[in-house]
Amino acid sequence: MEFTAIPGVGEKTAASLARLDDAERALRDGDVAALARAPGLTAGRAAAIARGAIRKRHGDDGGFLATSHTRDLYEDVLGLLQARTETTYAEKRLETLFPSTAESRIEEVRAFASEAMAREVDDAVLDALSDVAPLKSPPTQRVRERCLATADAERYAETDEAYPELSVEIVEDGRDIAELARSYSTVVVIDETFAGIDVEGDVRVWPDALDRPADIVPERLLNFFAANRSRLLAAAEVHEAAGMDPACSLADLRDGLSRVDDDGELVGDDELTRLTNAVDDVSAAVSTAESVANDHLRDAIREQDVTIEGTDFLSLVEQGARVDSLLDRELADQYDDALAKAREHVVDSLSLKSGEDGPVERLFPTDPTFPVEHREDVASRLKTELGAARDQRAARLKAELATDLGDLREPVEALVRDALERDVELAVARFARDFECVMPEFGGSGFAIEGGRSPLLDVDFADVDPVDYTVEGVTLLSGVNSGGKTSTLDLVGVVVLLAHMGLPVPAERVRLETFEELHYYAKSQGTLDAGAFEATLRDFADLTEGAENRLVLVDELESITEPGASAKIIAGILEELDGQDATAVFVSHLAGGIREAADFHVAVDGIEAVGLEDGQLVVNRSPVKDHLARSTPELIVEKLAGESGNAFYDRLLKKF
Numbered sequence: 001m002e003f004t005a006i007p008g009v010g011e012k013t014a015a016s017l018a019r020l021d022d023a024e025r026a027l028r029d030g031d032v033a034a035l036a037r038a039p040g041l042t043a044g045r046a047a048a049i050a051r052g053a054i055r056k057r058h059g060d061d062g063g064f065l066a067t068s069h070t071r072d073l074y075e076d077v078l079g080l081l082q083a084r085t086e087t088t089y090a091e092k093r094l095e096t097l098f099p100s101t102a103e104s105r106i107e108e109v110r111a112f113a114s115e116a117m118a119r120e121v122d123d124a125v126l127d128a129l130s131d132v133a134p135l136k137s138p139p140t141q142r143v144r145e146r147c148l149a150t151a152d153a154e155r156y157a158e159t160d161e162a163y164p165e166l167s168v169e170i171v172e173d174g175r176d177i178a179e180l181a182r183s184y185s186t187v188v189v190i191d192e193t194f195a196g197i198d199v200e201g202d203v204r205v206w207p208d209a210l211d212r213p214a215d216i217v218p219e220r221l222l223n224f225f226a227a228n229r230s231r232l233l234a235a236a237e238v239h240e241a242a243g244m245d246p247a248c249s250l251a252d253l254r255d256g257l258s259r260v261d262d263d264g265e266l267v268g269d270d271e272l273t274r275l276t277n278a279v280d281d282v283s284a285a286v287s288t289a290e291s292v293a294n295d296h297l298r299d300a301i302r303e304q305d306v307t308i309e310g311t312d313f314l315s316l317v318e319q320g321a322r323v324d325s326l327l328d329r330e331l332a333d334q335y336d337d338a339l340a341k342a343r344e345h346v347v348d349s350l351s352l353k354s355g356e357d358g359p360v361e362r363l364f365p366t367d368p369t370f371p372v373e374h375r376e377d378v379a380s381r382l383k384t385e386l387g388a389a390r391d392q393r394a395a396r397l398k399a400e401l402a403t404d405l406g407d408l409r410e411p412v413e414a415l416v417r418d419a420l421e422r423d424v425e426l427a428v429a430r431f432a433r434d435f436e437c438v439m440p441e442f443g444g445s446g447f448a449i450e451g452g453r454s455p456l457l458d459v460d461f462a463d464v465d466p467v468d469y470t471v472e473g474v475t476l477l478s479g480v481n482s483g484g485k486t487s488t489l490d491l492v493g494v495v496v497l498l499a500h501m502g503l504p505v506p507a508e509r510v511r512l513e514t515f516e517e518l519h520y521y522a523k524s525q526g527t528l529d530a531g532a533f534e535a536t537l538r539d540f541a542d543l544t545e546g547a548e549n550r551l552v553l554v555d556e557l558e559s560i561t562e563p564g565a566s567a568k569i570i571a572g573i574l575e576e577l578d579g580q581d582a583t584a585v586f587v588s589h590l591a592g593g594i595r596e597a598a599d600f601h602v603a604v605d606g607i608e609a610v611g612l613e614d615g616q617l618v619v620n621r622s623p624v625k626d627h628l629a630r631s632t633p634e635l636i637v638e639k640l641a642g643e644s645g646n647a648f649y650d651r652l653l654k655k656f
C-alpha cells in the first residue's frame with residue numbers, strides 16, 4: 001500500500017509507518033495503538049492518519065464539518081463518547097469515528113454501533129477494562145552470560161541486529177571459541193562449519209540461530225510477558241467477565257505468567273530457589289561452619305587433660321606455640337568430629353545434594369590445627385559449581401517457559417486488542433443507554449426529529465424536555481427569550497453529526513437526509529465593526545455556494561449589525577439557499593422584517609411560551625410549524641393588560 005496516498009501522510013510519516021509489521025491491518029482496523037508504535041507518531045497523529053485512511057477507502061473528501069462551530073460541536077459530541085471509556089486506547093480510537101458523507105462508511109459504523117448497543121454494560125467488565133492498555137515492548141536488556149559467535153562477517157551484521165541483547169563475537173577458529181567458552185556460560189556458534197567442535201564448556205553449534213529467538217534469548221519473551229503482566233491479566237479478566245471468546249487459553253497464560261516475576265526472573269521452581277539461595281549463602285555458611293568447628297575444638301581442649309613429654313614441652317618453648325603435633329596426637333579424634341560437624345553444617349544450611357558436596361570435603365585442612373580456618377579457594381570453587389548448576393537450570397527453565405510463552409506471543413496481541421475494542425463498543429453502548437438513543441433512518445429531504453433530547457444542555461438529562469422538530473427546505477425559527485432556540489439548533493446539529501458518524505442519536509425517532517455538509521454558525525457576540533462585519537459577510541457568502549444538499553444552522557445572525565440591515569442580509573441568504581435545495585434553520589427575532597425583505601414566502605416556526613407561572617415562562621420546547629411565536633415582552637404586556645385596569649397596557653398590546 002502506498003502510504004503517501006493517505007490524506008495527510010507525507011514521505012516521513014510513510015517511512016515511519018513502513019517500519020510497522022502490521023501497518024495495513026492497523027490502518028484497516030483503525031488500530032491507533034498499533035499505529036502509534038510507529039517511530040515519531042503520537043496517538044493523536046495516529047488517529048488522524050487512521051481517519052485519513054478511512055476517508056480514502058470510502059472516497060470521502062472530509063468536507064462535512066464545514067464551519068468552526070460545527071467542528072466544536074463535533075468535539076463536544078466526541079467528548080461525551082470519550083467520557084464513557086475506561087482506556088486511553090478507546091478514547092483515541094473513538095477519534096476515528098467522524099461524520100462522513102460516504103454511505104459505505106456510515107453503514108460500516110452503523111453495523112458496529114448496532115452490535116455495540118446490544119452489549120451489556122457490566123461493572124465487572126468496566127473494572128477490568130480500566131487496567132487494560134496496549135501491550136508495550138520493554139527496553140532491550142543485555143544478557144551477559146551468553147554470546148553468539150561467527151566467522152562470517154556478513155552474518156555478523158544480521159545476527160547483531162536480530163539479537164541486540166547479546167554480544168556477537170567474530171571467531172576464526174576453535175581456539176577463539178574455547179577462549180569465549182571460558183568467559184561466557186554459553187556460546188552459540190552460528191556457522192555450520194564448526195559442527196562437531198570439541199571444546200570445554202557449554203558450546204552449541206546452531207546454524208539456525210536466527211530462527212530460534214526463544215532458545216537464544218528466552219529473556220526477551222520473559223521480559224515481554226513480565227512487563228505486560230497486569231495488562232494481560234486484566235485483558236483475561238475482561239474476557240471472562242464479558243463472556244468473550246479469548247484468542248488464547250487463559251489458563252495457559254496465567255500459568256506462564258505465574259512462572260516469571262516482574263523483572264523477568266523465573267519463580268516457582270523449588271530447585272532453582274534452592275540453588276540460588278545456596279550460591280548466595282556459601283560465604284555465610286562456610287564462616288559459621290568454621291565457628292562450629294572451633295567451638296567444638298575449644299570445648300574439647302578445655303575438657304582434655306594433656307600429658308606432655310618433656311622433649312615436646314622443650315620444643316614448644318624453643319619453637320614458639322606450634323601445637324599442631326600435640327593436637328594431632330591428643331585430639332585427632334576430636335578434630336575429625338569438629339570437621340564433620342562443620343561440613344554437616346555447610347551441607348545442611350545450603351541444602352546441598354549428593355554430588356554437590358565434593359568441595360565441602362576439602363573445605364577444611366585435614367591435619368589438625370587450631371583455630372580451624374577454611375580454604376578460601378575451595379569455598380569459591382563450591383560457589384562457582386553451585387552457580388553453574390543454578391545458571392544451567394535457569395537457562396533450561398527459561399527456554400522451556402519461553403517456548404510455552406512463545407506460543408502465546410501472537411494470540412495475546414489479539415487478546416488485548418479484543419479487550420480494548422470492547423471498551424470502544426461499551427462507550428457507544430453507554431452513550432446510547434445514558435442518552436436513550438435510537439438508530440436514525442436515512443431518507444427523504446431535510447430532517448424529522450421526534451422526542452429529541454440534547455445531551456449538551458445545562459440541565460440534568462432526566463430534566464430535558466423532548467423536542468419534536470421537522471424541517472424541509474429553508475425556515476426561520478422564532479421564539480421567546482430562553483425558550484430553547486439555540487438548544488434546538490444544538491440538538492439538530494448533534495443528531496445530524498451522530499447520524500453521519502454512523503452512531504445512535506438521542507431521540508425516540510429520527511429520519512434525515514444524507515447531508516454533504518453541515519454549516520453551523522453560533523450567535524455572534526454583538527454588533528461588529530465595519531471590518532469584522534465585512535469578514536463575517538464574506539463567510540456567509542461562502543454559505544451560498546457549496547454542496548447542494550447541505551444543512552445550514554444559523555443562530556441570531558442579526559446581532560452582527562443593526563436590525564434593518566440584518567433582516568435584509570438574512571433575507572438575501574435565505575433566498576439563495578431556497579433556490580439551491582439546501583436545508584436551513586435560521587434562529588431570528590426579526591421574522592417579520594425578514595419576511596418583508598424576502599422575495600419568497602419564508603417559512604417561520606416558533607417556540608412558544610404557553611404562559612407565565614410565578615414570573616417564569618412556561619415553554620413548549622417543540623417548535624410549532626408555520627407559526628410566528630410571540631416574544632417575551634409581548635407576553636408580559638398581555639399579562640399586565642389582563643391583570644391591571646390600566647388602559648395603557650391594552651393600547652401597548654395592540655402595537656405587537
Ligand SMILES: Nc1ncnc2c1ncn2[C@@H]1O[C@H](COP(=O)(O)OP(=O)(O)OP(=O)(O)O)[C@@H](O)[C@H]1O
Nearest residue numbers: 458463464465480481482483484485486487488621
Ligand atoms: N429541551 C429543553 N429541556 C429543558 N430545558 C431546556 C430545553 N431547551 C432549553 N432549555 C433551558 O433553557 C435555557 C435557554 O435555552 P436556549 O439558550 O436554547 O434558549 P434561546 O431561545 O436560544 O434563548 P435566547 O433567545 O436568549 O437566545 C437552557 O439553558 C436550558 O436551561
